[in-house]
Amino acid sequence: MACAEPNSELTLHSVRESLIRQEDTIIFSLIERAKYPRNSPAYEQSYASIPGFSGSLLQYIVKQSEALQATAGRYENPEEHPFFPDNLPRSLVPPYNYPPVLHHAATSININKIIWDMYLNQLLPLFVADGDDGNYASTAASDLECLQALSRRIHYGKYVAEVKFRDAPQDYEPAIRAKDRDALMKLLTFENVEELVKKRVEKKAMIFGQEVSLGNGHKGANYKVDPSVVSKLYGDWIMPFTKLVQVEYLLRRLD
Numbered sequence: 295m296a297c298a299e300p301n302s303e304l305t306l307h308s309v310r311e312s313l314i315r316q317e318d319t320i321i322f323s324l325i326e327r328a329k330y331p332r333n334s335p336a337y338e339q340s341y342a343s344i345p346g347f348s349g350s351l352l353q354y355i356v357k358q359s360e361a362l363q364a365t366a367g368r369y370e371n372p373e374e375h376p377f378f379p380d381n382l383p384r385s386l387v388p389p390y391n392y393p394p395v396l397h398h399a400a401t402s403i404n405i406n407k408i409i410w411d412m413y414l415n416q417l418l419p420l421f422v423a424d425g426d427d428g429n430y431a432s433t434a435a436s437d438l439e440c441l442q443a444l445s446r447r448i449h450y451g452k453y454v455a456e457v458k459f460r461d462a463p464q465d466y467e468p469a470i471r472a473k474d475r476d477a478l479m480k481l482l483t484f485e486n487v488e489e490l491v492k493k494r495v496e497k498k499a500m501i502f503g504q505e506v507s508l509g510n511g512h513k514g515a516n517y518k519v520d521p522s523v524v525s526k527l528y529g530d531w532i533m534p535f536t537k538l539v540q541v542e543y544l545l546r547r548l549d
């Protein structure tokens with residue numbers, strides 16, 4: 295099924311369907327990254343001495359990829375957020391008419407710095423093996439896939455917030471006017487949904503990351519990415535960050 299296009303018929307159901315589909319993308323991207331060991335030189339400024347560029351190989355690959363994809367129109371889509379937004383080249387392709395779903399203040403919200411730090415410093419050590427096999431460019435390209443999938447999912451909180459606001463403006467407006475973050479957080483949190491999400495992504499990680507053999511012999515629980523890490527990723531970072539985006543968006547919703 296294709297990723298649901300946010301349109302004027304945005305519903306909480308369609309938004310959640312999109313989040314569920316994005317789980318697959320995130321888990322597959324982690325599985326791909328887990329093919330490679332840590333490969334820490336890819337993250338060290340001292341390793342990449344690229345003329346005219348100061349930063350790590352990962353920063354180089356992400357920045358250059360974003361610049362290329364910007365010219366191809368990637369960041370014209372309000373669902374996409376660059377990690378290096380400064381000095382991005384303009385799109386060179388004909389514009390697509392994205393339905394104007396979000397409040398215009400949405401464009402000022404980009405929490406990719408937090409996502410980058412979480413991914414590199416907290417998540418990566420939990421799901422890749424220690425070691426170095428020299429595949430730094432492929433490793434960084436896999437990291438880019440993971441980062442983009444995480445960013446898209448987390449910033450999708452803007453759509454979640456919009457739909458929740460439209461469903462109950464009378465509940466949200468007083469908290470927005472009072473700039474009451476805690477009240478907004480309470481209103482938009484559904485603990486039962488979060489528990490289901492954590493269970494589902496753990497199960498998906500088991501199914502997507504299992505060893506497949508044709509014989510009857512059962513290979514045992516040797517998953518490509520530890521399913522409990524995927525559950526933790528959602529519980530500790532993805533869902534809290536999505537909710538942070540929701541709160542930031544709602545605070546600006548009446549501007």
Ligand SMILES: C=C(O[C@@H]1C=C(C(=O)O)C=C[C@H]1O)C(=O)O
Nearest residue numbers: 454482483484487488491533536
């Ligand atoms: C996204 C939603 O809002 C909140 C965030 C969730 C998430 O990031 O998956 C899940 C439940 C809610 O607490 C939702 O209600 O579906």
